[in-house]
Structures are given as structure tokens and as C-alpha cells.
């Protein structure tokens with residue numbers, strides 16, 4: 001059984017608001033999967049549904065091949081999670097929090113293991129009311145990693161962590177994944193996810209807009225160029241008049257495809273006496289892939305609106 005998580009035709013509305021619309025994806029055992037999307041795309045909602053915290057309006061959710069829902073949560077014993085903000089009791093120490101959540105035969109050993117991995121030893125016996133933002137966040141992550149979960153769901157885990165802690169968390173996650181733990185992680189820090197994740201799920205307006213390996217997404221055949229001119233604003237008008245689409249982003253950013261290409265763009269600009277200073281090919285990192293996809297979907301929606 002290689003599918004640790006299966007999400008099929010998932011729907012969710014809050015009142016009249018359709019938040020998830022037919023979302024399907026699978027997560028393979030031992031993979032680190034990034035769930036990315038704009039604010040309000042539905043990332044936390046998916047995570048809450050998987051954890052049986054809120055009811056769905058249709059669809060299937062399976063953890064390790066077994067159905068989970070708000071009324072059927074046996075499989076969730078295999079799942080550790082941090083959703084949105086960690087629940088912290090100010091008058092308990094960090095250690096006491098972990099003792100509340102530990103379920104294994106050797107609780108002390110399990111607790112010591114996560115405390116050491118996340119380097120929380122110097123404050124784990126202090127009351128949580130004195131913790132900084134990042135210390136609280138680490139305590140939430142420690143709770144999620146306790147009890148050797150097979151699947152770990154982390155919603156914005158890097159929130160408030162300093163660069164050293166971010167690197168430490170990355171090492172902990174990659175070590176656990178190498179031993180077979182599966183991760184579903186949402187974050188807006190795309191550069192960090194790029195270092196961490198095997199697969200990427202891009203969620204946009206409640207739908208899966210892309211599901212690829214990180215390698216395929218960042219090595220996609222689509223080329224993006226930035227043309228630097230002496231008048232980019234005018235240049236954008238000239239390109240638009242020639243039927244070419246360019247985003248204004250520190251130059252004229254064009255995505256090469258059958259209708260839009262660099263040759264035509266350069267010809268149109270030169271024909272209009274716009275001086276070209278430089279042309280640069282953009283490395284396709286996760287951030288640029290993400291922005292290209294979200295922007296092109298927004299343009300598609302606008303064109304559909306105009307057609308109606």
C-alpha cells in the first residue's frame with residue numbers, strides 16, 4: 001500500500017460559499033508534499049477535513065487505505081498535525097504539553113527524542129506563557145511529531161521560526177521522510193518548500209490547479225523571459241496591441257508559448273522604436289511557476305467573464 005493519503009472528489013462549502021470544488025489527489029508513503037495556494041484557497045480547510053475536524057459535503061478521504069471522516073477516526077491515530085496555530089496552555093510547561101499528548105509505551109523517550117530533534121531542551125521545562133512566537137510554534141510542531149506518526153500534516157510550520165530553526169526543521173522532516181514518514185505541508189515560503197518537498201499541489205480557488213513533482217514543475221518546458229526596455233509601460237501597450245501578453249514585473253515578463261513568443265515580442269518592440277536594454281531568461285523556481293500559474297488562471301477567468 002503506497003498511498004498514505006487519498007482525497008477523492010472532496011467538496012466543502014461554508015453556507016453559500018463554495019470553498020473546495022471536487023478536489024482529488026493522492027500522497028505516496030514517504031513523500032513530502034507541499035500544498036501551496038493564495039490566501040483563502042482552501043489549504044487549511046483540506047487539512048481540517050483530513051483530520052475529521054469539520055464535516056465534508058461529499059467525497060472520500062482515506063488514510064493508509066481506510067476511510068476517515070468526522071465520525072470515523074481510528075486511522076487518525078497514525079496522523080500528527082499542526083493546523084493554523086498551536087493550542088498552548090500558558091501555565092503548563094512545554095514538557096507537560098507533550099506529556100498530555102504522548103500515547104506510546106515509553107513516553108519519556110518519545111518526548112526526549114522530539115525535544116532533542118527540535119532543539120527545545122533549554123526551555124522545555126519553563127511555563128509556555130513565557131515562550132516567544134517561535135518557541136510556541138516549535139512546541140506545536142513537537143506535538144505533531146510525537147508518537148511516531150506515519151502521516152504528518154503541518155499548516156504553515158515555518159511561521160515565526162528564525163533561519164536556523166527553519167533549517168533545523170527541514171533536517172528533521174527530511175530525516176523522518178527518509179525513514180518512511182509522509183508529510184503534507186502548507187506554506188507561503190516557497191523557497192523553503194522548494195528545498196524540502198518531493199511533490200507540489202497548487203490549490204487555487206478551491207481546485208487543484210497543478211499536481212507535479214517538484215522537479216517537473218521547476219524544470220517545465222515553459223520558458224519565461226524578462227525584456228528590459230527604456231519604457232516598459234509603453235512596451236506593455238505595444239505588446240498588447242500585437243496580441244502578446246506581458247506582465248510588468250521589473251521589466252516585461254513574457255511566458256513563451258504558441259501564441260506568445262520572444263521573437264514576436266522583440267520584433268514588435270523594435271518596430272515601435274522601443275529600445276531593448278537586455279533580455280534575460282528566468283530560472284523557473286517554485287515561486288515563478290506558482291505566480292505564472294495563478295496569473296494565467298486569473299487572466300483566463302477574466303477572459304471568460306468578458307466572453308459572458
Ligand SMILES: Nc1ncnc2c1ncn2[C@@H]1O[C@H](COP(=O)(O)OP(=O)(O)OP(=O)(O)O)[C@@H](O)[C@H]1O
Nearest residue numbers: 014015017019037038039040041042043044045046
Ligand atoms: N469556519 C468557516 N466559516 C466560514 N468560512 C470559512 C471558514 N473556514 C474557512 N472559511 C473560508 O474558506 C476559504 C478557505 O479558507 P482556508 O482557511 O482553507 O484558506 P487557506 O488556503 O488556508 O488560506 P491562508 O493561506 O490564508 O491560510 C476562505 O474563503 C475562508 O474565508
Ligand SMILES: [Mg+2]
Nearest residue numbers: 043044045155
Ligand atoms: Mg490556512
